[in-house]
Amino acid sequence: MAVREYTEEELQLFEEIKNGRTFEKDEELPPLYKKALKNLLWMQHDSEYSGSLGYAPWIDKAPTMQEKVIVAQIVKDEMRHASVIYKLLEGLGENVLGHIEKSDLAFKSEEDEANIGFKRLKEDYRVNIFYYGINYWEDFILFNFLMDRAAGHQLEDTLESTYLPWKKGIEGIYKEEIMHMAHGDKWIKILANGDKKEFLQERLNLWWPRVMNIFGSTKGRSNDLYVNLGLKKRTNAVVRDVFVKEIQEMCDEAGLILPEYREEDQPQR
Ligand SMILES: [Fe+2]
Ligand SMILES: [Fe+2]
Numbered sequence: 001m002a003v004r005e006y007t008e009e010e011l012q013l014f015e016e017i018k019n020g021r022t023f024e025k026d027e028e029l030p031p032l033y034k035k036a037l038k039n040l041l042w043m044q045h046d047s048e049y050s051g052s053l054g055y056a057p058w059i060d061k062a063p064t065m066q067e068k069v070i071v072a073q074i075v076k077d078e079m080r081h082a083s084v085i086y087k088l089l090e091g092l093g094e095n096v097l098g099h100i101e102k103s104d105l106a107f108k109s110e111e112d113e114a115n116i117g118f119k120r121l122k123e124d125y126r127v128n129i130f131y132y133g134i135n136y137w138e139d140f141i142l143f144n145f146l147m148d149r150a151a152g153h154q155l156e157d158t159l160e161s162t163y164l165p166w167k168k169g170i171e172g173i174y175k176e177e178i179m180h181m182a183h184g185d186k187w188i189k190i191l192a193n194g195d196k197k198e199f200l201q202e203r204l205n206l207w208w209p210r211v212m213n214i215f216g217s218t219k220g221r222s223n224d225l226y227v228n229l230g231l232k233k234r235t236n237a238v239v240r241d242v243f244v245k246e247i248q249e250m251c252d253e254a255g256l257i258l259p260e261y262r263e264e265d266q267p268q269r
Contacts, residue, residue, distance in 0.1 A: 006032075014228040017162055022230075025091055025165045033229050037163055038092060039125075040231055045085040045096065046126035047151075050105045052078035054130060058140050070183060071140070077176045084169040091165065099124075108133040115209055117267030118216065127214050138191060138203040144184025146211040149246065152177045153239050154232075162230030185250065192254035204251075205259050212261045215240040 006014075010032050013021075023029055029037065055075045062068045086096045103124045109116070109131050121131045129147060134140050155174045161167040191200045218237035226232040251258045 017228065017230045022162045022164050029092075032225075034092065036225060036229050036231055037166075038089070038094065040226065041085055041089050041092070041166070042094075042125040043127060045082055045089060046103070046105060046124045047130050048078050048082035048085060049100070050107075050124070050126045050130040052076075052082060053106045054108060054134050055140070055143075058134065058137070061137070062140075063137060074144075074180055074183070077180070081173045081176070084173060088165055088169065107131070113206060115206075115213075115267060118213055119267060129210050129214050132210060136199075136203060138196070138200050139207070141184050141187040141191060142200075142203055142207045144180050145188050145250075146184070146207060146247065147214075148177050148180040148184060150211055150214060150239075150243050152181055153243050157233040157239070158231075160230075160233055188250065188254055188256075192256055197255070201256055204256055208259045209261055209266060212240070212244075212263075213266055215243075218263065 010030075013030050013033065023033070052075050055071060055078065059068055059072045059075060062071045089096045104122055105124060105126070107122055109121060110133065112133065112135055114132070116128060116131065118128070120128055134143060152174065155170055155177060158166060158170040159174060161170070188200075191197065215236040218235075218240065224235060227235060248258055
């Protein structure tokens with residue numbers, strides 16, 4: 001969101017939120033709050049929706065029957081997450097079906113090794129990691145291992161959101177994301193102990209900057225606005241540090257090398 005000075009009214013709103021003010025469905029929302037909330041909901045909706053579609057081909061391509069069932073469950077979970085957010089957006093007066101119909105949420109980049117940095121490839125709101133194709137089983141697993149973990153950390157903040165309908169919806173979503181993550185963790189160990197470890201490392205090198213980029217520029221101020229509005233608890237920079245520490249430990253354990261990441265080296269918007 002654009003950087004500008006806050007009005008007296010807005011500063012007072014931050015203060016009230018700090019002191020425990022929350023918002024209910026059908027309540028008239030302060031304009032700044034409503035705009036920020038809608039931003040986050042649109043981002044989540046399009047991410048869940050395009051995530052589900054990106055996973056779907058792996059129902060057929062998963063290596064065992066048991067895994068096909070697990071992948072199908074994950075595909076269903078993600079579309080259900082999208083539907084929860086869909087309802088919240090509709091409640092805020094947004095035309096979500098119209099947006100789905102005119103967007104190309106199934107779109108995936110054809111370039112296997114691209115790094116788009118902070119860029120967007122379409123006119124939608126998805127977190128930009130969802131533009132990349134999931135081309136190998138290792139990618140699917142890395143998505144669970146990295147992205148579901150990152151999402152889990154972000155959703156952890158939403159568990160305490162000041163927008164109560166979202167807070168309520170997120171409880172089930174959070175639990176399911178934790179299951180997806182556990183699936184990734186289980187498979188990272190299997191793959192790191194197998195004969196495709198080198199390939200797993202190659203794909204990790206590719207996906208690492210992509211997932212780090214989802215935290216955006218850690219210098220931006222907009223994230224503090226979300227904190228001020230009680231829509232997030234921690235800034236992206238803080239969540240990113242917790243996430244990196246966890247991944248570093250797990251990679252050490254699995255004998256994988258976490259590549260170096262520098263925000264300033266990433267292709268900019
Ligand atoms: Fe999800
Ligand atoms: Fe997930």
